[in-house]
Every structure is written in structure tokens, then in C-alpha cells.
Amino acid sequence: MARQKDTFYFEGFRRSADYACQAAKLLSEVMHDFNPGQLRERMDSMHAIEKSADEVRHDMMDELVTAFITPFDREDIDELGHVLDDVTDSIEGVLNRMYYDNVTDMRDDAVQMSDMVVRATESICELVNELPRFRHSKTLRELVFAINTIETDADHLFIESMRTLHTTCTDPLQVFAWHDVYRHLEQCSDDCERVANTIDSIVMKNS
Numbered sequence: 001m002a003r004q005k006d007t008f009y010f011e012g013f014r015r016s017a018d019y020a021c022q023a024a025k026l027l028s029e030v031m032h033d034f035n036p037g038q039l040r041e042r043m044d045s046m047h048a049i050e051k052s053a054d055e056v057r058h059d060m061m062d063e064l065v066t067a068f069i070t071p072f073d074r075e076d077i078d079e080l081g082h083v084l085d086d087v088t089d090s091i092e093g094v095l096n097r098m099y100y101d102n103v104t105d106m107r108d109d110a111v112q113m114s115d116m117v118v119r120a121t122e123s124i125c126e127l128v129n130e131l132p133r134f135r136h137s138k139t140l141r142e143l144v145f146a147i148n149t150i151e152t153d154a155d156h157l158f159i160e161s162m163r164t165l166h167t168t169c170t171d172p173l174q175v176f177a178w179h180d181v182y183r184h185l186e187q188c189s190d191d192c193e194r195v196a197n198t199i200d201s202i203v204m205k206n207s
Contacts, residue, residue, distance in 0.1 A: 006071035010132045012060040016084035017128040017195075019053035021121040023091040024188075028114045030095060034106035039099045046092050053088040057081050071132075076202045083198050084128075087121065087191045094184045101177035109161040110178070113154060113185040120150045120192035127199055134203045147196035154189035158182060 023046060030042050060081050064074055071077075094114075097103075127143040134140055161182055169175050 006132070008063060009060060009071055009077055010128075012056055013080060013084065013128045013131060014125070015056045016053055016081065016088075017121070017125045019049055019056065020084060020087040020091070021118075021125050023049045023053075023088045024114070024118045024121040027091050027095055028111075028118050030098075031106055031111045031114045036102075036104055039095070043095055043099055046095050050088050050092045053085055057085045072202055072206050076198075076205070080195070080198050080202065083191065083194045084124075087124070087188065087195060090184060090188045090191045091117065094181060094188065097177075097180045097184055101180050102173070103177050103181060104174070107161070107165075107178065109157060109164065110181065110185060113157055113161070113182070113189075116150050116154045116157070117185065117188045117192065120147050120154075120189055123147050123150070124192060124195050127196060131199060131202075135207060140203065141200070144196045144200045147192055151189045151193035154186060158186040 026042065026046055026049065030039070061078070064070070064077055067074075123143050123146050127140065127147070130137040130140040130143065162179070165175060165178050165182070169178070
């Protein structure tokens with residue numbers, strides 16, 4: 001059971017994970033119901049989520065500077081806050097690139113990759129909720145493994161998607177655009193795995 005003085009940090013991690021999940025679901029909605037004319041408006045919605053996530057991280061870092069007792073090492077708190085924020089940043093980056101690379105049509109494998117990011121962020125939310133009771137959690141390691149598995153599957157899909165792109169798309173500008181988007185979709189799943197591995201490391205150090 002987390003001590004009362006630790007609640008601030010665990011709540012911050014939960015809020016950060018929730019913003020990442022909100023961002024992933026917004027990206028998935030955009031890609032499932034793709035309309036290039038709405039990208040600018042959707043970018044504004046995404047940026048509002050990213051800005052809120054940044055505020056959570058800044059509040060946590062401000063508290064960390066003056067805290068006397070923390071639930072685990074300051075460096076680990078800082079790292080977890082950082083990697084959680086990276087997930088939201090990377091998801092926003094995908095949407096931004098779809099806009100300024102002028103993506104005009106959606107690709108099915110990109111939609112699949114976005115859905116993988118949603119599943120990964122949902123698992124991150126569950127994982128972060130388990131963190132305050134990590135010494136007694138029966139599901140924490142299972143969630144870490146689930147996120148690692150999603151990242152592996154996303155890597156495989158990325159490779160096949162890039163192969164299909166370069167062997168079937170005849171528009172060089174769209175090849176360039178999708179090359180950029182695919183790489184950043186892959187980065188999203190990589191960043192989700194970093195969150196899982198960071199939490200796993202924290203648990204191992206404090207068990």
C-alpha cells in the first residue's frame with residue numbers, strides 16, 4: 001500500500017498514462033475515419049492533450065525538487081515521468097507528420113499500427129495503476145509482458161508495411177510521407193515498451 005505522502009507521484013503517473021491513452025485513441029479515430037480536411041482541427045485537439053500531459057510532468061518535477069521522502073529513487077521518478085510523456089509526444093508527432101507530409105489517403109496497415117498503440121497505452125494505464133502495490137501485484141509482470149509483445153508485433157507489422165509501401169506505391173511523394181509516418185508509429189510502440197521496461201526496472205530495484 002502506498003504511503004499517503006507518495007500519492008502525489010502515483011496520481012501524476014496515472015494522469016500521464018491517461019493522457020497518453022487519450023492521445024492514442026484520438027489518433028486511432030483520425031485514422032479509422034480519415035478526412036484530410038479535418039487534420040488541422042484534430043491537431044489542435046491532440047496538442048491540447050499533449051499540453052496537459054506536459055503540465056502534469058512539470059508539476060511532478062517541481063514537487064520532486066523539494067521533496068524530502070519519495071516512494072523510490074528520484075532518478076527513477078524522473079525517468080518514468082519522462083518516458084510517459086514521450087509516449088504522448090510521439091503520438092502527437094504521428095498526426096503532425098500526416099498533416100505536413102500531406103497524407104491524402106489512409107493505409108490499412110497504418111490503422112492496424114494505431115490500434116496497437118491504443119492497446120499498448122491501455123495496458124500502460126493498467127500497469128501504472130498497479131505500481132503503488134507492486135510488491136503484491138499479481139498482474140504487473142503480465143502487463144509488462146503484454147506491452148513487450150505488442151511492441152514486437154508492431155515491429156513485424158512495420159517491416160511488412162514498409163515492404164508493401166516500397167513495392168506497390170508509385171507516387172514518390174506519398175512514399176516519402178508514409179515512410180515518415182510509419183517510422184513514427186513504430187516509435188510510439190517503442191516508447192510504450194520503454195515505459196513498461198522502466199516500471200519493470202523500478203520494481204526489480206525496490207522489491
